[in-house]
Amino acid sequence: MRTPAFELSQDPAFLILNLHVPYSRTSEFDLYINGDDFKFSTEPYFLR
Incomplete structure (x- = not known):
């Protein structure tokens, strides 16, 4: 998994x-x- 630019x-x-x-x-x-929890994923990206 890669971290997307944000x-x-x-x-x-x-x-x-x-x-x-x-x-x-x-x-x-x-x-x-x-609440304070955030998750985003799509191939090949993941951000938490």
Whole structure:
């Protein structure tokens, strides 16, 4: 698994995550958010 290129920023109301995952299909990814826990995966990328 590879770590995708990403940027993390925030404003007073939101946490903003920008992911760069070239050559992946949006229909083939898993996203999990629960409180402080975040997981993103799609072949060959994984970010936790």
